[in-house]
Amino acid sequence: MEERFSGTVLRRNREEPVKRPTMGEIGLNHFAPYLMNRLMARWNANMSEELREYDMTTAKMRALAVLSVSSSVTINELSVFAVTEQSTMSRTLDSLERQGFIRRQPRVEDMRIRDVSITEEGRAAFEKVWPTMYDLFLQMFDSVEEAEYRAFISTLHKVLHNIRKHEI
């Protein structure tokens, strides 16, 4: 869509007046949030389509993915980790509980908090979906070498850290 911007994208040493590059100078294709939004829209649409074959929703899959690697979490934590609104997560958990995929137990120290954990059946349900997810993921990172992938993850961690630090 546009030429590569030869200037500095991340222009931090700002004098007065502030000299920000314009969106046009950077170019949409070099503006990371734009690229990531487009990518994730495709990833999510494709996952959602694949999940239909397994009679599963994105919210359910995300909840099971998070729970499969955690001993137990609260619904608050789960909705953050699974990037799903709390009301949606609440309904999702009701449904997963009816399916026998998760259980909710009041915490002994504080009965107001209910810890969510995955059952063996839930684990099996996630494991059935995983190969499809992993293969889509491999396809997505085709031609990306392991070292490049690790560098990519390392940048993502910095960015996630910044979001937390600055609470943006």
Place this chain on the structure above:
Amino acid sequence: MEERFSGTVLRRNREEPVKRPTMGEIGLNHFAPYLMNRLMARWNANMSEELREYDMTTAKMRALAVLSVSSSVTINELSVFAVTEQSTMSRTLDSLERQGFIRRQPRVEDMRIRDVSITEEGRAAFEKVWPTMYDLFLQMFDSVEEAEYRAFISTLHKVLHNIRKHEI
């Protein structure tokens, strides 16, 4: 949430039986789609909050961003580039047109196609929002050097290319 996985995340040389690492082995925090979904949820929530001050929606901002760097696009192209469903984009364009921020003109060669372009007023409206967006973006990539940023963008381009190539 979990330890760093020391094995190969992108396990491509598959023998039979296929030896995929599990989600637990990779770890959510080293699974790029998970990290990107979390990041973009935060970015979008923060942008949407900032935009309220400018009396603008995410869809409007995205449409203006795309149009500010394109001479003219169709509504189909615009809904892909702006990661917005076509029905939402259609309503968004109606509203932007009423505000005098865009114009729609039938293409001379094919009157069924209407080309969308930005007006001077639309450009000014986007320029008013841009410093806020750019500063959020700088904050997001705090401690990421220019070279690392460029490598990150280069990986994103590969991934976007794969999504197109494989039509996932």
